[in-house]
Amino acid sequence: MQYAPTEAQMDVYIVEDSASIRERLVDMIGDIEGVTVVGQADTPRAALEGILHTRPDSVVLDIQLIGGSGLDVLREAHPRVPATVFIVLTNHPSPQYRRTCMEAGAAYFFDKNSEFAKVREVLAGLGATRH
Numbered sequence: 453m454q455y456a457p458t459e460a461q462m463d464v465y466i467v468e469d470s471a472s473i474r475e476r477l478v479d480m481i482g483d484i485e486g487v488t489v490v491g492q493a494d495t496p497r498a499a500l501e502g503i504l505h506t507r508p509d510s511v512v513l514d515i516q517l518i519g520g521s522g523l524d525v526l527r528e529a530h531p532r533v534p535a536t537v538f539i540v541l542t543n544h545p546s547p548q549y550r551r552t553c554m555e556a557g558a559a560y561f562f563d564k565n566s567e568f569a570k571v572r573e574v575l576a577g578l579g580a581t582r583h
Contacts, residue, residue: 462579463490465508467499467525468541469517473564477512477541480572487579496520503529503536510537510578512571514564515544515553523549523556530557537578541571
């Protein structure tokens with residue numbers, strides 16, 4: 453279905469070290485009307501540069517990245533783009549990581565193994581509130 457971009461368009465940036473998971477996220481997010489993936493990164497530096505350049509409405513963020521941590525990205529990016537909704541999607545869903553990520557500005561924290569589909573639900577909900 454083709455549609456013209458509107459003010460309700462929601463931009464999402466994906467930060468994930470696994471190419472196959474990034475591809476899965478792009479496919480899943482691409483099915484949500486009005487939501488567009490505006491960039492991808494697999495390292496903390498590329499993620500920070502991309503997020504600050506695109507200023508997306510939401511970021512899907514893995515904790516473990518190539519050469520560093522998504523937590524560092526969250527700590528540095530969130531204060532600079534406070535309106536961006538950060539969704540942590542990780543294979544490390546320990547209570548300590550959850551608490552640390554939420555304190556650093558994450559709005560959501562999901563286990564990649566059991567809650568992957570929740571990312572779509574959250575983004576679809578956020579997109580719906582923009583229409």
